[in-house]
Ligand SMILES: [Zn+2]
C-alpha cells in the first residue's frame with residue numbers, strides 16, 4: 001500500500017499508509033490525545049477525524065478546548081439533541097441548529113412545547129445515545145438526491161433549505177445510526193466524544209425569524225470539553241441571569257414596554273430617565289469640550305431627502321412605511337445623517353469654518369421584525385449619540401484621533417476593560433460595485449484611520465472587504481464585567497455622501513471643495529448602551545448614574561424633621577435623595593435600601609440630629625461612621641463630579 005507523509009505543526013513528519021485518518025494519527029501519538037481530539041485541519045482545511053488522507057499532508061489536531069474544537073463539539077451536540085428529540089417525538093420536524101457563542105440551539109416544529117421535565121428527558125436520551133458510540137459519517141449527495149432523502153424522511157424544512165441552494169452544488173449530510181442531518185460539518189467522528197453537555201432553556205422562534213411563519217420550539221444547550229469548564233460556564237450563566245437587563249430593568253423600575261404603545265418602543269420610567277439624562281450630560285460635556293455644536297432635527301422628513309441619501313434604495317425595509325401628508329410622502333427618520341448634512345449646507349462655509357462638528361441625541365425609528373426585538377438591545381425607537389464631523393483632508397487624521405480618544409475616555413469612565421476594534425477596509429476588486437470608485441481616496445483615508453488608531457494606542461484588527469459603501473469603518477465591541485459581548489457602535493468615514501448633498505467649502509485659493517465626513521456614535525444608542533450598563537454594573541450603578549443616590553433613614557418618627565432637613569439640604573445641592581420615614585424597624589429599611597441598590601444610607605437619630613451629622617452606610621462597604629452633614633455632602637459631590645466608579649461586588653470572573 002502507498003505510504004504518505006504527515007507533517008505535524010511542530011514540523012515532525014511521520015509516515016503512514018494511505019487512507020489513514022486524523023484519529024489514527026492521534027491514536028499513534030498517545031491515548032490522552034486520542035480521547036481529547038475532536039477535529040482536524042488537513043492541509044489547512046477543517047476535516048472530520050474519520051476523513052481519509054491519501055496524499056502527503058500537513059495535519060493539525062484540535063482538542064475540545066480550542067475554538068475550532070469547541071465549535072465542532074457544540075455543533076455535534078446540536079445534532080445529538082435533534083436525534084434525541086426525534087427518537088422521543090417521532091412526529092417532530094427538524095429545522096436548523098446553529099452554534100452561537102458558547103452554545104447551540106435547534107429549532108423544532110412540534111405542537112407540544114418543551115417543559116423542564118421534557119428537557120430533562122431529552123438530556124437523558126442524549127446521554128444514552130452518546131454512550132452508544134455511534135459513528136458519525138459524512139455523505140456527499142446532489143441537491144436532487146438530498147431533496148429525495150429529506151422528503152422520504154418527512155422533513156419539509158430541510159427540503160425548503162435545499163431548494164434554495166444552487167442546484168449544481170454538492171450537499172453534505174451527516175448520519176449517526178438512523179438520524180440524518182443536512183450539514184456542512186465538520187463533526188466529531190463518534191458520539192462518545194460528546195460528554196459534558198447541558199440543555200439550558202427553551203423559547204419560541206419563528207421559522208426564519210419571520211412572524212408570518214410558523215412558531216417553532218427552540219432548545220438552547222451547551223457543551224464543553226471538561227466537567228470543570230462546563231461548571232464554570234453554568235455559573236457564569238447564573239450570574240448573567242441575575243444581571244439580565246430586562247429583569248433588573250423591571251426590579252429597579254428603569255423602563256417598561258406597553259402593549260398599547262407597541263413592541264420595541266421603550267418607555268423610560270423616572271429611574272431610567274435619570275440614567276438617560278446623565279448619559280446625555282456626559283456626552284454633551286465631552287462634545288462641548290471637543291468643539292462640537294449641538295443641533296436639533298425633526299422626527300419627520302419628506303421622502304425626497306431619503307431618495308437623495310440613498311436610504312430609500314438601500315435601507316427601505318428597515319424604515320417605517322411612508323405617511324401621506326397633503327399629497328407628499330413623509331417618513332419617520334431612520335438616521336440623522338441627512339439632516340445634519342442639510343444643516344451643514346444651510347450656510348456657506350469657508351476653510352476657516354472647518355472642522356464643523358454637529359452633535360445631536362437624535363431619535364430614530366427603525367422597523368425591526370417583531371421576532372428580532374429584544375429588551376433594550378433591539379428596539380424600534382432609538383436615541384443615538386450621533387454626530388457628524390465635516391473636515392478637510394488635512395484635518396481628517398486629527399479629527400479621527402480625537403474621536404478615538406473619546407471612545408477611550410468613555411471606556412475608562414465606565415470601567416470597560418475589554419474592548420475590540422475592527423477596522424473594515426475596502427477590497428480593490430469591488431471598486432465601482434460594492435464600493436465607491438475612488439481608489440486613491442480609499443487608500444488615503446484607510447491609511448489615516450490606521451495611523452490615528454496606532455497613535456491613539458488602540459488595539460485593532462483589520463478586515464478586508466467589510467467597509468461601508470462610502471468609506472472605511474470601525475466596529476467597536478465591548479465586554480461587560482462578566483464577559484458578555486456587546487456590539488457598541490460604529491465609526492465611519494464617508495467620502496461619497498458629501499458630494500451627493502453638494503456639501504462644500506471655499507478653500508484658501510477661493511476654490512470650492514468637498515469636505516470629508518465622519519459619522520460617529522461612541523455611546524451608541526441610549527437603549528442599547530443602558531442595556532449594556534445595567535448588565536455591566538449588575539444594577540449597581542456608580543453614584544453619578546444612580547437613580548437614587550442616597551436614602552435618609554430616621555431611627556424613629558421623633559427624628560423625621562431632622563431627616564427632612566438632611567434630604568432638603570442634599571437635594572438643594574443637586575443630589576438625588578429619598579426619605580424613608582415609614583414606621584418599619586431600621587433593619588428592614590436597610591434591607592429595603594439594599595434591594596433597591598441605593599449607594600448610601602444615611603441613618604439619623606438623637607445624636608445625629610443634635611450634632612448636625614449623619615451616620616453613613618455605603619453599599620458593599622458597610623458602616624463608615626458618623627460625619628458632619630456638610631463635609632459628607634461635599635464628598636458625595638466630588639464622587640459624582642469625577643464620575644468615580646462605585647465599589648462593585650466582585651464578579652465571578654474577577655475573583656477567579
Ligand atoms: Zn452539523
Ligand SMILES: [Zn+2]
Nearest residue numbers: 336337388519
Ligand atoms: Zn451618520
